[in-house]
Amino acid sequence: MDILNLLLQGVSVSILPANLLSCIIGVLIGTLVGVLPGIDTVSAIALLLPFSYGMDSTAALIMFAGIYYGSKYGGSTTSILLNVPGEAASVVTCLDGYPMGQKGRAGAALAISAIGSFIAGTIGLIGLTLLAPPLAQAALAFGPPEYFSLSLVGLILLSKLTGTSTLKSALMAVIGIMLSTIGLDSLSGISRFTFGIDELDRGFDLSIIAMGLFGIGEILTAMTHADAKPDIPSVKFRDLYPTKEEWQRSITPMFRGGIVGFLVGLLPGPAATISSFISYGLEKRYSKHPEEFGHGAIEGVAGPEAANNSAISATMIPLLSLGLPFCGATAILLSGFMIHGITPGPSLITERPELFWGLIASMYIGNVLLLIINLPLIGVFVQLLKTPLNFLMPLVAVVTLTGAYSINNSMFDLIWVIFFGILGFLLQRAGFEPSPLIIGLVLGPELERGLTQGLIICNGNIWTFITRPLAATILSLGFIVILYNFVTWFTKFNNKRKELDANRS
């Protein structure tokens, strides 16, 4: 009851006109940041920081947090409509969201994505409200050997998300890991595989590769059917929203995604992106019709979009209760806090309860606001698809390239977006799916870092990894899944052989 009281006090803080207004401004900017590819949360908050000095600190923090969680709502929009991920965390939404759009179900995909975001965002917030300090402590038990184990198991389980050939998927994942090693090594500070080109030191930004492989790749594909008219059937108002069947198929993935996202969000790393991939993998595994995945399965939109939103709520836990930002966006939030004289940490809840609970209450309100903002926008966004392709595609190219340039203000990056665009186009033609490459790119650095740091911590003895209880549990889970896959593959193979033998005789 105590927490409920505190939360109610928080609500009374967050509905003060100034705070409510900041919340609205924050989520509006967040939505915009999410929709526009290339503009990320970090830059948006950094640009607004200097303007926030005059604001009351609670109002300013409510606004910054609004930008942060708001951006994950809009991220799916361009994924679904144009195959251009608006945020790294929405890359996976391209896989099924875009095919849904092509079938005339863009409205449903957008609606499910918004509602899923709302449900999961709220699940995450409930976790944040009830369990923040104990969960933050529990997450600290994960050290480098555990991160290594998680990334390893993740890579093995997730690399075959799409496509039919395990070999092709594994190859793409390995290329992704190789690409992730280019540039300045985050631990040693040594530049690797850069051929002395300074600009390569930065490494490949995930967004650059994703925009190229998916966005530009799709434009090139569209160009090869130059005469194609958008075959989007004129959408009636009723068709904008999900059917009953789509609803039923989405509800479990939303909750599952919400829980997965929340757990991943507690750990360091790009939680929103990783959790969306994990959720996609889970949904495909549990689905009764896994063959639909990659061709417009609604679960493939509902799960990941839910996961990345609850991951956002969860990343606030280490930030608020330990003062530790585990990703770029929470790091800039921390700066925003500090510039207003507030240092998050173990004593924040007791020292500034009105601020802590006001912020959390505002996040509940912000999530409702985002739902109200996003649902009517769907009708507007879907209209965009009526644009003839010969106008739409050049426009998409301009938006994508502008976004890519703005990440590092670098012409060099533009060359790479186009390079990866051509690569994506060719891969698609050759039957290779680009998504395992993205997974390799995201998990590769985590894997490498965990291994290097883990080995130093364990005095160079790799066997310590399987004597640490947490790491051992994770690794053995991975092992069991691989064994299970192998056994099913072998029985299938055996049955087939028997069948063939039977046919022959």
Add this chain to the structure above:
Amino acid sequence: MENKAIPATSKYPDKPITLIVPYGVGGGTDLVARLLEKRALEYLGQPLVIVNKPGGAGTIGWNEVAGSSDGYTLGMTGVEIILQPLYGQTKYHYLTALDPLAQIAELSIVMVVQDTQPWKDLDELIRYAKKHPGEIKFGHGGMGTTGHVAGEMLAKSADIRLEQVPFQGSAEATASLLGGHIQVLFTNPASVKEHVKNGTVRILAVASEHRLKDPVFANAPTFREQGLDVVCSNWHVIAAPKDLPVEVKNKLVKGFEAIINDPEFQKNIEKLGFEFSYLGPKESQEKWLTENQKLSKTVQETGILDKIKAQKK
């Protein structure tokens, strides 16, 4: 940026001045630059335009500053302008290619342990390390950064063996300390302040010349006080390309001096967890030179240079 035209000094500045931040948006350096931006129009007569040019541990951005000479391209610098040329070939020797205009703040390094560790002070830790060489692991925010240099300096001057564990930034390193995965952490005061206040983390020493002003850290002795020569800090300095016309340079120096010494600016710098410390161009230049001498000796003696060179091969 091959514009080599000498500006008409009397009218300078007649267009916005670009301030290059050689790191990404939202980092510490970027935030300091954005604090400057806020008051620029008032004191410099023209707005400052912040341009982020991340990559190459800062060298991409500094190369651009060093290659310009029109007086409209300035850059934010840190101790890396000294360390990077030591670690390997850079396009310019920044100490001679750049001219400091003003130092804004210092970033000290503190040495902390988890409160559950048995060592109550630095002395006890050193005695333990002598008996158990290599057993204590210290974390820092990246190879060759000030945290790493400070840790190696301690190992060298106390004649003990500490294993270093590089992390990606101070947040991950702090999490690993709090989770008990490493025993010691060398980091900036701001990232552990709340934990020191809360008692979960104990501070053993400060790697600067004087004790820190912040009341949370004021009781913590420096390494010097404890008889060890470990002094290592980072700083934020605004720099211009060498050989700007004197009038242009003077205008910039005066403008930045006024912005930096504005009490509100000072307060905001301290809120971000930096120690406010204004130095004019001459003092900054002197500091660069002494730091360069000291650091080139340190990275050689502690073996950091060998380690980095070995990996570069």
